[in-house]
Amino acid sequence: MKEITSQQQRVLDCIQIYLNKTGFPPTRADICRELGFKSPNSAETHLRALEKKGFISIESGASRGISIIGNSDLSSNMDNNYPVIGLVAAGSPTLAEENIENKISCPDDFFSSSFDYFLKVKGLSMKDAGIMEDDLVAVKKTHDVKNGDIVIARIDDEVTIKFLNRKSPKIVELEPANDDFQNIIVDLEHEDFTIEGKSVGLLRRN
Amino acid sequence: MKEITSQQQRVLDCIQIYLNKTGFPPTRADICRELGFKSPNSAETHLRALEKKGFISIESGASRGISIIGNSDLSSNMDNNYPVIGLVAAGSPTLAEENIENKISCPDDFFSSSFDYFLKVKGLSMKDAGIMEDDLVAVKKTHDVKNGDIVIARIDDEVTIKFLNRKSPKIVELEPANDDFQNIIVDLEHEDFTIEGKSVGLLRRN
DNA sequence: TATTATACTGTATATATATTCAGTATTTAT
DNA sequence: ATAAATACTGAATATATATACAGTATAATA
Known part of the structure; x- marks a missing residue:
């Protein structure tokens, strides 16, 4: 797992908070709204960086297809x-x-x-x-x-x-x-x- | 909470399983694929029934905007x-x-x-x-x-x-x-x- | 008996959304 | 010194997706 930048951390936190609040991941536009970006591409590039560093995975083509990786003690716990x-x-x-x-x-x-x-x-x-x-x-x-x-x-x-x-x-x-x-x-x-x-x-x- | 039918239970389970697997909720088409329905409206009507009975909430207009109520594996049900x-x-x-x-x-x-x-x-x-x-x-x-x-x-x-x-x-x-x-x-x-x-x-x- | 709920298929469409392309600017590695 | 990564704006677009509409059929209620 590579090093995360502070802005990327903000985006990652934003995804987690959005998930906790709504139950589903945010869109690029949602992230922009939450963090004050004016272009969806701002969110996009951050997401791709987070994906490249292994913090999230992105399902290609799927809307809201973001999932946070290695989150065992938070959302995807071992509950059944x-x-x-x-x-x-x-x-x-x-x-x-x-x-x-x-x-x-x-x-x-x-x-x-x-x-x-x-x-x-x-x-x-x-x-x-x-x-x-x-x-x-x-x-x-x-x-x-x-x-x-x-x-x-x-x-x-x-x-x-x-x-x-x-x-x-x-x-x-x-x-x-x-x-x-x-x-x-x-x-x-x-x-x-x-x-x-x-x-x-x-x-x-x- | 009203009574749930067996088909509605299948749809509810499907949403939960999809969530556990991917980290985000399914689309109508995803539900059809999982359960063998041939029309997205089959999923839609079941979702609306589940919403009416209080098992899920649906964010209007949002893609994959389904969240399971009560159970909430994601937010409140955090292990401690x-x-x-x-x-x-x-x-x-x-x-x-x-x-x-x-x-x-x-x-x-x-x-x-x-x-x-x-x-x-x-x-x-x-x-x-x-x-x-x-x-x-x-x-x-x-x-x-x-x-x-x-x-x-x-x-x-x-x-x-x-x-x-x-x-x-x-x-x-x-x-x-x-x-x-x-x-x-x-x-x-x-x-x-x-x-x-x-x-x-x-x-x-x- | 009429009505509502359930349980579907099938088609159509407005729009929500991912994603690409074109830029600008700053910082960090090599 | 040059490339690569970071950090954005802004516009354009293909498509993913929710959702309405038109049917059919059965079981449960009133």
Whole structure:
């Protein structure tokens, strides 16, 4: 990255401020208006200098086709929109559009492991593990689960969140964290059982 | 905010994805290309519907003058580093540097209300409220608290997190959410009592 | 039943916008 | 000493783009 001149810095700042204000980049004319230039070519040449030095990129031919490079902590941060899924019974695919209640913007590295969606918890079967109704459990879609993990499992058409406990190659036990609920024993030979994923974190919004 | 249709959601997602990819919003033609529409008016009408419902704003006459409302990955939704504070006894100021265990980058609008720091919970006195050891409670520094709020309070040199229950102008009761613990009754006339803030959310990282 | 919202295709056009060309002047490298 | 980069004005233009207009069709409301 080469050295930037003070005027070029003013133009770069102008682009960033315009972006923060409007949500889209400025035109040459916009930059002129903001900085008091009288010719669009003033903005143009500054933009080309900034491009040459690697501060911005310019999409040829596109209007407002300016984007600021290396801006990871500002506008183009590592946030992603993660869907919030309700605990749905009927065996519809978990991430089907109709199940998405809303989306939450969240850094990708927010939990110890990457994750795929938030599961909105129904019921209190895991309350002794501190998982309450309407809590959002960060779920990583994986089959790599160990005994003791909090897993999201599907038995036939029922989706549930429980502690995993493999008893034998053919028997899986799902343990709630609430004395009012009973263990679920799954016979893998006779029941349709799938591990959707496991919990890697939890989010509660009062 | 009115209800969004699935096609309108596709268009909204398309705008967000285009923004993440290029750094500037799409044109009507871009949206058509991405979603397979054959007429720019298809994009136009969807955009106007999204505008009418309050999901986006459109700058009249401006090319690519689309900005997503609320979500705003660009301006207000900047991530911030929030300190993680341990439940410290000795009456040192809560945000003093020596108490900061680490920092967590998190969007400013992550919880229903803005907040100031994460409190790392010690003990299980709030376990029936789903607050477990080492959970991170998002704390908003405020004195505007109501009965039933989960508050972070200081009695003399002791900091604690409990349910608030004002019994009278002179008596405050702090209620744990665990039968093994007893209510704390504070006499405001004889004890040094401060409300540090209240819980506005919770974060658990497995 | 009429009306409005949704969901499109297809054509047309005013204008918003990038971009080139022609200058002038100052400063910085080689 | 000469070239190259910086820092502008001013005018011209091809085209990128928003947007209106004319249709068709279906589902949801009133």
